[in-house]
Amino acid sequence: MESLDYFPVVIAPVTWVEQSDALQAIRRQVFVVEQGIPDAEEFDGQDAAAQHWLASTTDGAPIGCARLLGDRIGRLAVLPEYRRRGVGAALLRWIIRDALACGQGALQLHAQTQTLGFYEALGFEPRGEEFLEAGISHRLMVLPFGNLLAVREQPAPPVSEAERRREVLEGAAAIAECVPSWIPRALRRACILSTRLDPEIYDSDAVRDAVLEFATSHPQAEVLMLVREPQALARAGHRLVRLAQRLSSHVQLRALPPACATPEDEFLVTDTGAVLCWQHARPLRGYGVRHAPADARRLIDAFQELWNLSEEAPELRRLAL
Numbered sequence: 001m002e003s004l005d006y007f008p009v010v011i012a013p014v015t016w017v018e019q020s021d022a023l024q025a026i027r028r029q030v031f032v033v034e035q036g037i038p039d040a041e042e043f044d045g046q047d048a049a050a051q052h053w054l055a056s057t058t059d060g061a062p063i064g065c066a067r068l069l070g071d072r073i074g075r076l077a078v079l080p081e082y083r084r085r086g087v088g089a090a091l092l093r094w095i096i097r098d099a100l101a102c103g104q105g106a107l108q109l110h111a112q113t114q115t116l117g118f119y120e121a122l123g124f125e126p127r128g129e130e131f132l133e134a135g136i137s138h139r140l141m142v143l144p145f146g147n148l149l150a151v152r153e154q155p156a157p158p159v160s161e162a163e164r165r166r167e168v169l170e171g172a173a174a175i176a177e178c179v180p181s182w183i184p185r186a187l188r189r190a191c192i193l194s195t196r197l198d199p200e201i202y203d204s205d206a207v208r209d210a211v212l213e214f215a216t217s218h219p220q221a222e223v224l225m226l227v228r229e230p231q232a233l234a235r236a237g238h239r240l241v242r243l244a245q246r247l248s249s250h251v252q253l254r255a256l257p258p259a260c261a262t263p264e265d266e267f268l269v270t271d272t273g274a275v276l277c278w279q280h281a282r283p284l285r286g287y288g289v290r291h292a293p294a295d296a297r298r299l300i301d302a303f304q305e306l307w308n309l310s311e312e313a314p315e316l317r318r319l320a321l
Contacts, residue, residue, distance in 0.1 A: 008308070009063070009087055011094050014054045016047045022062040023052060030077035037134045042075075050074075053094050055087050066091045068099065073109040092122055096143065105145055110138040121249035123219025143219075163290040169276075171283045172200040178276055178288050179268060180210040183223070185290065186270035190214065191303045192225040193256075194266050195280070196232040197240055208239040215250035223251045226306055230255040230313035241316060255313035260306055269299040 016023065024043070031037045046069055055064035055078070064078035064087045073095055078087045099107055110133055111119050116126060124141040131138055169175050179201060183190050190211075197203065211223050225240065227233060233241050233253075244253040256262075266286070268276040273293035278286025289295065 008058055009090060010056045010058060010060075011090055012054055012056075013094075013098065014052050016050070016052060019052065019054055019062075020047070022054060023047070023065050023067075026062060026065050026077050026079060027075055029079060031075075034080070035134075035136065037136075041134055051098075053091055055091055063087060064091055066095060068095055068107075071099075071104060071107055073107055076109075088118070089122060092119075096122075100145060107143045107145075109141050111141045113137045113139055116141070159291045164292070165289070166292075167288045169278065169284075169286045169288055171285075172198065175276070175278055175284060175286055175288075176201040176204065176207075180204075180206040182268055182270065182274050182276050182288070183207070183210040183214050185272050185274040186214060186221070186223075187272050188220050188222070189271045189300075190223045190268065191270075191300060191307075192223070192268050193262060193264070193303060193306070194225070194227055196227055196229040197225065197238055198266075199238065202240055203238050205239070208243055211240060211251060212243060212247070215247055221250060224303070224307060225251075225253045226256045226303065226310055227253065227313075228256050230316055234313070234316055245316075253313070253316055254307065254310040255316075256306060257309050260309065262306065263299060263302045267299055269296050269303070271296070271300065275299065 014023075027042060028039070031042045032039050047067065050067040050069040052065060052067045054062055056062050063082040064076075066076040067074055073092070076088060076091060078091075096107065107124075109119070109124070111124070111126075113130060116139060119141050120126070122143070124143045127140045127142050129139075131140075169178065192202075194202070201207075215221050215223050225244065230253075240251070241253060244251040264277045265280045266278050268274075273291045273296040274289070275292045275295050276286065276288045277299075278284050
């Protein structure tokens with residue numbers, strides 16, 4: 001199951017023989033009915049030779065699809081009532097992952113010009129001039145796998161005993177000193193849960209620069225932040241809030257629903273097992289472990305559940321840039 005920002009969706013590779021009815025129904029609604037593409041042009045006789053992916057709700061209702069023919073992604077479609085929920089991005093992530101596993105060097109697609117930003121956020125690069133396809137303006141977009149392969153194939157460094165040791169941290173200064181070095185330890189994702197991104201810890205040039213460097217290091221990198229008190233952040237002009245506004249596809253900020261129980265008062269965790277936690281007390285007291293995969297997995301799973309319950313805070317969307 002792919003865990004989306006808004007709700008869970010089941011994505012699976014399928015064959016045309018197995019799921020042609022569901023795939024045709026989605027594409028006919030989106031491309032033929034909505035966009036006016038002739039039926040004979042939409043169904044071009046190449047589907048039997050293509051790879052297909054089908055997105056469904058958890059109760060089995062088909063809601064989206066895509067295909068891969070050689071190195072070209074096409075026929076990406078999501079039913080109207082399920083758009084703007086991350087389904088299309090999830091389909092693309094599955095295609096990218098499966099293509100990487102098969103050793104492909106790049107992917108390409110023809111993007112309708114109004115959707116360029118969507119594909120760029122996933123690492124695709126526009127190439128060449130606009131052209132008409134089925135009477136609609138498109139551009140060629142390419143996803144080279146160079147950066148993705150570099151990240152994916154990077155060997156894990158040996159873990160020392162010192163990195164497994166829990167270090168007690170006393171006071172905001174000690175915790176703040178760790179944060180800029182914890183963020184770059186992530187491979188693809190760093191998760192932050194906080195009340196209001198305490199300025200003593202998070203609102204510094206060093207932290208902002210570390211988040212920016214990691215978030216732009218490769219197309220799949222992301223920093224997710226959950227806060228309890230977005231109103232305080234909206235008033236403060238916080239560096240990380242402004243970065244999230246400018247780099248929203250890689251740095252995302254959401255408001256935690258009221259009264260949600262959390263496993264720790266505050267934490268920063270990475271997908272490589274780095275854990276930094278502290279409690280609400282004065283002075284602040286916490287601990288850090290550079291390599292604690294079991295603790296990291298527990299916190300990431302809890303964070304993902306909370307993220308799925310959360311939503312963007314209107315106060316932060318209105319923040320002037």
